[in-house]
Structures are given as C-alpha cells and as structure tokens.
Amino acid sequence: MRLSFRITGKVQGIGYRWFIKETAEKSGVTGWVRNALDGAVEGEAQGKAPALDDFINGVKGHPWASIDRTETQEMLDQETEKDFHIKPTA
Numbered sequence: 502m503r504l505s506f507r508i509t510g511k512v513q514g515i516g517y518r519w520f521i522k523e524t525a526e527k528s529g530v531t532g533w534v535r536n537a538l539d540g541a542v543e544g545e546a547q548g549k550a551p552a553l554d555d556f557i558n559g560v561k562g563h564p565w566a567s568i569d570r571t572e573t574q575e576m577l578d579q580e581t582e583k584d585f586h587i588k589p590t591a
C-alpha cells in the first residue's frame with residue numbers, strides 16, 4: 502500500500518523532515534519526504550497498512566511542530582524504494 506501525505510502548520514525549520522524519516526524507519530515504511538514551497542511538508546510512504554497507520558500517527562508527535570492538518574491519499578502506483586529518504590524542496 503502506498504500513501505501520499507501532506508502536513509500543514511509549523512512544520513519547517515524545526516527538523517521535522519528528519520523526524521519523519523526516523524519515524525518511517527521505526528515504522529518499517531519506505532518512501533520520501535520534502536518541504537513544499539508553501540510551508541507544508543509532503544511525501545509518499547509505502548508499506549503494510551498497520552505500518553502506515555503507525556507512521557501517520559507517529560509523525561504527529563514532533564515536540565516543536567504545530568500541525569494544522571494531515572492529509573493522506575492512497576496511491577495506485579507502487580515504487581520499489583529500499584529506504585525512506587529526504588528529497589530537496591519542491
């Protein structure tokens with residue numbers, strides 16, 4: 502299963518992408534994350550449904566983030582990433 506995600510609020514300039522990467526690795530999902538030009542953080546995550554649920558719930562726990570909204574959408578395309586990585590800003 503693969504999800505796209507977009508998180509808005511105070512999520513840039515606080516190490517949030519690194520937190521997301523660490524959360525993904527702990528949850529056992531692959532994919533990527535990047536800062537969006539509008540101040541949001543966006544990405545894609547792939548794994549089994551329980552692991553994705555753990556990941557999405559986990560990314561809400563950054564101590565300095567102030568999340569306004571978390572949007573997810575299931576994707577049809579599946580990638581073959583071997584890890585979770587940080588991409589350059591969109």
